[in-house]
Amino acid sequence: MAELLSNSHNDETIEVQRPLEVLEVETPEVRAAARRQVALVEGSAPHLSQETRNLLRDRLRIVATLLFFGFAVFLLRALWSWDQYAVGPHAVVFYGHVAVTLLLALMAQRLCAHCDFMLHRLRLAELLIIGSPAAFFVLANYHRLLQAATMPEGHAYVPQIVAPWILLIFCYAMFIPNTWRRAAIVLSLMGLAPMAVMALAHVRSPEFSRLCHMQAFHETLMEQFLMLGLTVFTATIGVKTIGSLRREAFTARQLGQYRLGKLLGSGGMGEVYLAEHEMMKRPCAIKIIRPEKAGDPRTLARFEREVRATAKLSHWNSIDIYDYGRTDEGTFYYVMEFLPGHNLGELVERDGPLPPARIVFLMKQVCDALAEAHRQGLVHRDIKPANIYCAYRGGQFDVAKLLDFGLAKPLTGVQDSGLTQEGSIAGSPQFMSPEQATSSNTVDARSDIYSLGAVMYFLATGLPPFDYPQPIKVLVAHVSEKPTPPGNLVLDLPLELDALILRCLEKRPEDRFQSAEALRQALDAVPVDPPWSSTLAAQWWQEHGCPERKALAAAAIEMAAV
Numbered sequence: 001m002a003e004l005l006s007n008s009h010n011d012e013t014i015e016v017q018r019p020l021e022v023l024e025v026e027t028p029e030v031r032a033a034a035r036r037q038v039a040l041v042e043g044s045a046p047h048l049s050q051e052t053r054n055l056l057r058d059r060l061r062i063v064a065t066l067l068f069f070g071f072a073v074f075l076l077r078a079l080w081s082w083d084q085y086a087v088g089p090h091a092v093v094f095y096g097h098v099a100v101t102l103l104l105a106l107m108a109q110r111l112c113a114h115c116d117f118m119l120h121r122l123r124l125a126e127l128l129i130i131g132s133p134a135a136f137f138v139l140a141n142y143h144r145l146l147q148a149a150t151m152p153e154g155h156a157y158v159p160q161i162v163a164p165w166i167l168l169i170f171c172y173a174m175f176i177p178n179t180w181r182r183a184a185i186v187l188s189l190m191g192l193a194p195m196a197v198m199a200l201a202h203v204r205s206p207e208f209s210r211l212c213h214m215q216a217f218h219e220t221l222m223e224q225f226l227m228l229g230l231t232v233f234t235a236t237i238g239v240k241t242i243g244s245l246r247r248e249a250f251t252a253r254q255l256g257q258y259r260l261g262k263l264l265g266s267g268g269m270g271e272v273y274l275a276e277h278e279m280m281k282r283p284c285a286i287k288i289i290r291p292e293k294a295g296d297p298r299t300l301a302r303f304e305r306e307v308r309a310t311a312k313l314s315h316w317n318s319i320d321i322y323d324y325g326r327t328d329e330g331t332f333y334y335v336m337e338f339l340p341g342h343n344l345g346e347l348v349e350r351d352g353p354l355p356p357a358r359i360v361f362l363m364k365q366v367c368d369a370l371a372e373a374h375r376q377g378l379v380h381r382d383i384k385p386a387n388i389y390c391a392y393r394g395g396q397f398d399v400a401k402l403l404d405f406g407l408a409k410p411l412t413g414v415q416d417s418g419l420t421q422e423g424s425i426a427g428s429p430q431f432m433s434p435e436q437a438t439s440s441n442t443v444d445a446r447s448d449i450y451s452l453g454a455v456m457y458f459l460a461t462g463l464p465p466f467d468y469p470q471p472i473k474v475l476v477a478h479v480s481e482k483p484t485p486p487g488n489l490v491l492d493l494p495l496e497l498d499a500l501i502l503r504c505l506e507k508r509p510e511d512r513f514q515s516a517e518a519l520r521q522a523l524d525a526v527p528v529d530p531p532w533s534s535t536l537a538a539q540w541w542q543e544h545g546c547p548e549r550k551a552l553a554a555a556a557i558e559m560a561a562v
Contacts, residue, residue, distance in 0.1 A: 053122060056177050058111075058113065060126055060175075063129055064105075064111065067133055067171065068101060092143075097140075107129050148208075149201070162227060166231045172187065172235070174238070183235070184236045194228065256333075257278045259276050272287050283338040285336050286335050286336075287333060310336075313372055313373055313378075313405075315368060316399075317365045317400050318373070319336050340392045342389065344386075345458075346385075347385075348462055353461055354459045354460070357531055357532040358532045359460060360528055362398060363523055364520055364524070366402055367523065371515070371520070373402075374445040374448070379445055379447060382428060384454075385455055386428075388455065397538045397540075398534055398537035429474045430454065430465075435450075444509070446509040448516070453501050454504075456497075457501050460489075460493055461489045465478075465483035466483065485498055486501055
């Protein structure tokens with residue numbers, strides 16, 4: 001069986017899996033694509049992970065600090081000779097020097113050790129930290145070349161212009177986590193910059209053009225550019241070597257008896273890794289609490305509550321918990337089953353609203369899982385499309401799995417221990433019940449019924465019940481507005497399903513279905529022809545499958561066979 005896990009805490013993850021006979025993965029093209037795709041899944045390679053984003057942030061801060069001190073030292077020298085550097089033809093270089101020094105200081109200060117930045121922001125910081133010195137070097141090189149060319153006859157000389165570039169190239173190669181191909185492009189641009197400056201000076205300055213015809217100029221120029229070319233080549237090889245070592249370290253990490261692999265995704269509290277039990281060779285998923293939150297007692301307590309709440313559940317449609325622990329270094333983790341499939345939010349985003357028969361088929365399974373949780377005194381409180389998976393399990397497609405009990409709260413008998421602060425709102429605004437939206441203490445199992453109704457509304461129409469851009473407007477709408485009947489948006493929606501969804505979305509809990517079992521019985525009564533089945537689901541995946549997803553599933557097969 002092929003299995004590939006989608007992160008249970010991230011709405012944007014996309015993975016899929018199908019059995020070998022359906023995928024037809026025996027073709028050489030698919031297997032070759034699979035080997036490439038293993039490293040292309042979001043978070044599957046070190047350069048995309050949260051861990052490496054933190055590393056990139058720290059390295060950028062180091063580079064900004066080092067370059068700042070370097071520029072500051074030379075700025076002090078320029079200030080010491082104010083009349084020579086700050087006035088006259090050199091003034092533009094001086095003030096450019098001041099601007100770059102201040103920018104580097106600002107970047108070093110903004111990239112704080114405990115700040116979390118998205119990758120695009122870190123790349124912008126990289127552009128500023130490396131690009132601003134490069135721009136200054138272009139300006140300084142140009143003025144230095146013109147100065148050398150305008151010296152009195154007999155005193156003209158070829159200035160040394162590659163030294164600062166060599167320093168910048170090695171700073172980039174040593175400190176910035178990168179792929180060697182991307183590094184080669186950036187480093188090559190740095191290597192070509194002095195040549196571009198020289199070409200510009202040759203075109204714009206007759207004095208420099210005459211200097212270019214000197215034999216001594218040609219020899220000196222050749223030495224400088226050979227040195228610069230070797231620097232770019234050496235730095236690129238260094239980046240590739242460092243990257244290989246990092247990848248080996250990334251895939252060789254151990255957490256107890258589990259060997260960690262790809263980072264599959266991250267959520268509010270932790271990160272989810274693909275892993276394998278060393279002895280049983282069973283693929284699994286490990287959720288690890290984020291290091292920056294390890295010292296927060298509230299987060300640790302909620303993490304532990306999620307584990308204990310989920311571990312109590314044994315229903316086929318709830319995710320299985322295998323293990324829970326804490327390492328000697330203080331890292332908290334729990335191990336869960338390795339889920340193949342899509343979350344429902346992704347399914348709608350990619351393929352549009354689901355057929356009514358499929359909605360009924362999936363939601364009946366979710367009701368079964370919820371019924372067990374409610375019998376055990378747990379309210380989920382965070383039911384949303386991202387927390388319901390459409391999986392392949394036990395030889396069947398479209399097995400619904402209910403995940404993420406991180407906000408689960410006991411109905412009776414156990415205090416919340418302050419894990420949800422008084423007056424705070426916990427949950428996802430677009431799928432939140434009115435009781436949750438108003439921070440009511442009367443949240444019970446019927447709140448989950450409302451959220452499940454909001455999920456069904458989304459599956460049927462492709463839109464949440466209240467589609468406002470501002471979360472506060474969504475919360476107010478849950479309390480005070482009636483949703484547009486989904487049947488008004490989807491003409492072929494059965495009247496019974498339309499009425500069922502609207503009953504789930506009643507404002508007063510007593511007007512909704514009073515239990516998951518009652519909702520399940522109502523779903524049984526919805527007329528769908530033909531009814532959905534795992535066989536129809538298999539046919540759907542076969543018809544809508546894409547080569548990339550087949551390649552990902554094939555990669556999982558190859559990984560499991562190792």
